[in-house]
Amino acid sequence: MSAAPALRLSGRATAGGAPVFGPLSLEVRAGEWTCLLGPSGVGKSTILRLLSGLGGDVAFDGVAAADDGAPLAGRVALMAQSDLLMPWLDAVANVTLGARLRGEAGRRDRATGLLGRVGLAAHAHKRPHALSGGQRQRVALARTLMEDRPVVLLDEPFSALDARSRALMQDLAAGLLGGRTVLHVTHDAAEAARLGQNVLLMTRAGITSETPPAGPVPRPFDAPETLAFQGHLQRQLMEVE
Numbered sequence: 001m002s003a004a005p006a007l008r009l010s011g012r013a014t015a016g017g018a019p020v021f022g023p024l025s026l027e028v029r030a031g032e033w034t035c036l037l038g039p040s041g042v043g044k045s046t047i048l049r050l051l052s053g054l055g056g057d058v059a060f061d062g063v064a065a066a067d068d069g070a071p072l073a074g075r076v077a078l079m080a081q082s083d084l085l086m087p088w089l090d091a092v093a094n095v096t097l098g099a100r101l102r103g104e105a106g107r108r109d110r111a112t113g114l115l116g117r118v119g120l121a122a123h124a125h126k127r128p129h130a131l132s133g134g135q136r137q138r139v140a141l142a143r144t145l146m147e148d149r150p151v152v153l154l155d156e157p158f159s160a161l162d163a164r165s166r167a168l169m170q171d172l173a174a175g176l177l178g179g180r181t182v183l184h185v186t187h188d189a190a191e192a193a194r195l196g197q198n199v200l201l202m203t204r205a206g207i208t209s210e211t212p213p214a215g216p217v218p219r220p221f222d223a224p225e226t227l228a229f230q231g232h233l234q235r236q237l238m239e240v241e
């Protein structure tokens, strides 16, 4: 994996002539986990799409780039809210799909190893319908790791999970993605309070940076400082329209 760059996005986006977000400006620190927290509809997913080069029919007037001057293309992995697994492929084949589409051979051993790291060694040959929601998210995480990109964009990847599975997935992802530049979109103050080395609060008024407690992530979900920060973030969310 190449060095993890910082990311910068500034500008405004519109779709069909209507504003999606901005003007705003945000910076994502190199090699750290940044949560982008905000209510529904403020444009968080659009920011991820622009950074991953999938802007589609959104018109963007601004800059979305890595700060090292090299193109972002080929350096970004996106993990979406829905696991997007192919139902006719088993877990290993889902994890190797990107590599196979790029014509890279011989990646099964690495995929099997990654499935082991996410706790699915015994499930490598099951298709998605035979896996639980949490297990499917683990396959999606293994697929994201298989891409081995220095920049990882997470779009509410754990929101469909029950509270226990979500906490376990948060721990797993934080451990496995450490050292990469991670931008994690969430609308869950508790999730941002656990995971964010940096927390950016996005509202229609723009983006503000919130200072998390010192110390490593993931933070214990029941530590007083985690709960106090969660409460602070939730208060900010309650005060926006």
Ligand SMILES: Nc1ncnc2c1ncn2[C@@H]1O[C@H](COP(=O)(O)OP(=O)(O)OP(=O)(O)O)[C@@H](O)[C@H]1O
Pocket (backbone or CB within 6 Å): 015, 016, 019, 020, 038, 039, 040, 041, 042, 043, 044, 045, 046, 047, 056, 057, 058, 187
């Ligand atoms: N291609 C598009 N065409 C039209 N409208 C769009 C397009 N992309 C985004 N929008 C609109 O822009 C707004 C922001 O969308 P976006 O999905 O980025 O928000 P979000 O903050 O991620 O919301 P959520 O948390 O609900 O996913 C929404 O009102 C959405 O309908």
